[in-house]
Amino acid sequence: MTETQSALLLRRQLAELNKNPVEGFSAGLIDDTDLYQWEVLIIGPPDTLYEGGVFKAHLTFPKDYPLRPPKMKFVTEIWHPNVDKSGDVCISILHEPGEDKYGYEKPEERWLPIHTVETIMISVISMLADPNGDSPANVDAAKEWREDRHGEFKRKVARCVRKSQETAFD
Structure with a gap:
């Protein structure tokens, strides 16, 4: 049986990331038999509230990747305006x-087949450093980020960072 184009592409991207790791995250398969289910570890970016955190997330790729984007879900608890309370990541890419039927995003800001796991992860790391409060997935986190960034928001993020360090390698 030959692999589909999407599986070949995913295998190539995984091999490339293993050969040339990108600072800020690592990636691998959840189960060696399924190229469409990845686990990523994201290191909280330096000089952000997330610094020192080790956040685990899953990428689930559709069979028609790269024509359609993967879904990304944090497994580690994270408090962020662009991550809903169940862990689903909501960013344009x-x-x-x-x-965009709501008119918030330009087509070129959304998924394009040229994106790779690397470009997705760089966008997610950038999102951690600079949340988009205008289009929140977690309205409560966005409100705190806007109104009490150095108080309650910072406390909740710090708790998530500590918890992520304790559970990073479970």
Whole structure:
């Protein structure tokens, strides 16, 4: 049986990331038999509230990748305006390609087949450093980020960072 194009592409991207790791995250398969289920470890970016955190997330790729984006879900608890309370990441690069029916995003900000796991992860690390409070997935976190960034928001993030360090390698 030959692998589909998407599986070949994912295998190539995984091999490339293993050969040339990118600072800030590592990636691997959840189960060696399924190229469509990845686990990533994201290191909280320096000089951000997330610094020192080790956040685990899963990337689930559709069979027609790269025509459609993967879904990303944090397994480690994280308090962030662009991550909903169940851990789903909501950023433009992971939104289905084409026009945004709400008019918030330009088509070129959304998923494009040229994106790779590396470009996705760089976007997610950037999102941690600079949340988008205008289009939140977690309204409560966005409100705190806007109104009490150095108080309650910072405390909740610090708790998530500590918890992530304790559970990083479970």
